Amino acid sequence: MEKSKKEVLVLEDILGSNKKIASSIRKKLEDKGILAANLLSSPGSGKTTLLEKIGLKLKDRYRVGVIEGDIETERDAERIRKIGLPAWQITTHGACHLEAKMLARIFDQIPADLNFLFIENVGNLVCPASFDLGESLRFVLLSVPEGDDKPRKYPEAFITSQVFVITKADLLPYLPFDADRVTAEALEINPKLEVFRTSAITGEGIEPLCQYLEKKLQELRTKNA
């Protein structure tokens, strides 16, 4: 509606070429038995904090690595390295989302014996949803302070994800956020979503989320066997 013919053609070009690179990345990762998850959310929804919590739980039994996508700074990668996990930084210098070609460029640095590769996208609930990165799973996060009216306002991220994580659930008693309403709305948009309610403070939901990830890794291994 808002785009000129030229804009539409260029966008189709970009998305088409992105899709090809992403498919090749996904095949390489899955062949190696690496389960990759792409995390999408607004800035400040708690993507890095969730990865810290999951990483600490998984790292004794699995090899875990994180790709950090940021417009500027290595702040998130530094946090991940502090808990003893490898983190590879992609700085987009202004670009509002990660693209598959950015991953392709650092792909050689990813160890082939990894079990879980988490990709923290740029903090943006809109644009990253259009770009496949070759992940096996996509997570959309929504934090309690953001409000429970978001799924219908930002539908694409919910439509294209397999996992919906409500974060900062420890704030539920203090803020007007109806977790049942937001879950129902997200499931109306995408009935296949797996929903987790988590808190990095109380630890709520972290264990079930890790069990889900382990189950998905097991499915990948069975497929590869």
Next chain:
Amino acid sequence: MEKSKKEVLVLEDILGSNKKIASSIRKKLEDKGILAANLLSSPGSGKTTLLEKIGLKLKDRYRVGVIEGDIETERDAERIRKIGLPAWQITTHGACHLEAKMLARIFDQIPADLNFLFIENVGNLVCPASFDLGESLRFVLLSVPEGDDKPRKYPEAFITSQVFVITKADLLPYLPFDADRVTAEALEINPKLEVFRTSAITGEGIEPLCQYLEKKLQELRTKNA
């Protein structure tokens, strides 16, 4: 760095044409004595809530209207209409930011005798920063739950704004957010920023922000006289 030559040319085209339309909108608005403010932030930072609070304070003495930019739904416009202010909805159907041409299309609906026109952009701390809408003032909002590491991670919105509003300040005692640190970092990026610390719950900072807006309206009137 990440863009092809064709992409760069199309982007320059879009921004150039946007700039022209925006300049024409700004001239028309300022000639009419309408002070327009464009509000940028992540989803859920409290743009609509801040507008409700400001709107209620200003509406007895001024004519106030709101343009609501959303990807989908009229939820925010409905909230604004509920407090007795006119709201014009722009639904982008997927687009991650407002552009000046979208405003141009509904410009005839904006009453010429308005004093304040607030434009609530799509919830996105990245892309809207590149698009001038013809506003006289740009606000960037950051809510306490989002964390105090954001200005350097999302610099463009801070560089291009005149006003920085910290929202949900009532949560400061409960969350690890250093308001002095974030203010200092924002001012390093853009020393001209006017900074306000606000809470829609306690009312903190709403009155000073309204006084600032009234001062800016007065300056516009003096310029026009």
